[in-house]
Amino acid sequence: MxxxxxxxxxxxxxxxxxxxxxxxxxxxxxxxxxxxxxxxxxxxxxxxxxxxxxxxxxxxxxxxxxxxxxxxxxxxxxxxxxxxxxxxxxxxxxxxxxxxxxxxxxxxxxxxxxxxxxxxxxxxxxxxxxxxxxxxxxxxxxxxxxxxAGSGSLAKLANQMIVAGTIALIAEAFTLAKEGGVHLDRLREALNGGFADSPILEGQGLRMIEQNFTPGGPAKYQIKDSGAALSLAQSMHLTLPISETVDHLFRRMVEAGDGELDHSAVIREIQRENGLPISPPHPKA
Incomplete structure (x- = not known):
């Protein structure tokens, strides 16, 4: 960048x-x-x-x-x-x-x-x-x-919370839809323009469909940001239950050896935790 x-x-x-x-x-x-x-x-x-x-x-x-x-x-x-x-x-x-x-x-x-x-x-x-x-x-x-000063960094943490949570939910939705027999490329097309549409669905969703996990945003940096957000929340006596769950998911992904992959590869962790075949990393690298 x-x-x-x-x-x-x-x-x-x-x-x-x-x-x-x-x-x-x-x-x-x-x-x-x-x-x-x-x-x-x-x-x-x-x-x-x-x-x-x-x-x-x-x-x-x-x-x-x-x-x-x-x-x-x-x-x-x-x-x-x-x-x-x-x-x-x-x-x-x-x-x-x-x-x-x-x-x-x-x-x-x-x-x-x-x-x-x-x-x-x-x-x-x-x-x-x-x-x-x-x-x-x-x-x-x-x-x-x-x-x-400091507010820009706080705004970025808010951004990263939204990004990580959205990516994780898309990964779960795609896993559910695929196992139920839905074609993911058609699902993504069907969602286009609806309330579920977003740049993340367009970009990271496509990465998941193509299994293209060449890093744009490596997952290891995602847990740096989610950890910082949760630490700050704790210092402010706040509980962020959704972000805690997402942080744990990405940490398990990194522990499994996928930290260098794009954060969209969190779908591999969803697959792993459900005993499903794991999408191969870096097919386009």
Whole structure:
């Protein structure tokens, strides 16, 4: 996703430098005029705006201290990674202490959304900072300011709860329908336009039918998000029974060895728990 985002910004006329833990991924962006940076500090050294698009709290923590020490006051730091609410709030405090403007702005839309500039961007932070970041955000997708720092990460957790629950229910519905003799491609067509229709039914539903589990969103990241949501809920003395069930389902899937597969492969766990033949992974890889 980060590669597509860097490409779009460069093609829009921004001077872009890219660093990646896998150097080759950043080097490939040179064809779009993106400068290869050998270190995070090198990427941030002349930047007015830094975008952090990494996989977790831990990954962000590895690079952000050096970036904060490199950026000049009044620079913009846009953390678009999916991270915990606590991590986002701590990052905002660290940035403010150095006079750096900060937004946590995780995204939804997957690789296709990043490629086409159609990401849903959920931003948390100061309204004036959000306005200054809009020209960049609008190249990448549709931005919405949802609250103060940390609110973007909380909105992303809500998004992931809905996504995971919907995928799990589609997997159950498809399993029931198939065992009852319904053709799944026709079921998906029949549901099109009704209340059960959604981008998840269209995309992940098709993956289930085709048994194409090449990862877009690996299941191992799903439990990172569901675990974070449940931990936050516990700290707020809330019970989320549906999300707890979905989290357990995805954890059993990962424990069974399917963590690197797309989250739509949760249908394999439904099949496994019912003693049904398991769909083979990666038939199109």
């Amino acid at each position: 980060g590669s597509h985002m860097a490409r779009r910004l460069a093609q829009a006329g921004y001077s872009v430098a890219a660093w990646n833990r896998t150097a080759e991924k950043a080097q490939r962006l040179s064809q779009y005029g993106v400068r290869f940076a050998s270190t995070p500090e090198n990427a941030a050294s002349e930047a007015d705006i830094v975008i952090c698009m990494l996989s977790s709290d831990a990954a962000c923590q590895e690079v952000l201290p050096a970036i904060l020490d490199t950026l000049t006051p009044n620079s913009l730091l846009l953390v678009m990674s999916s991270i915990s609410v606590a991590a986002a709030r701590k990052q905002a405090q660290d940035a403010q202490a150095r006079g750096i403007r900060y937004l946590d702005a995780p995204v939804s839309g997957g690789e296709a959304g990043a490629r086409d500039g159609k990401l849903a961007i959920m931003a948390g932070g100061n309204a004036a900072t959000f306005e200054d970041a809009l020209p960049v955000f609008q190249i990448l997708g549709r931005p919405t300011l949802v609250g103060e």
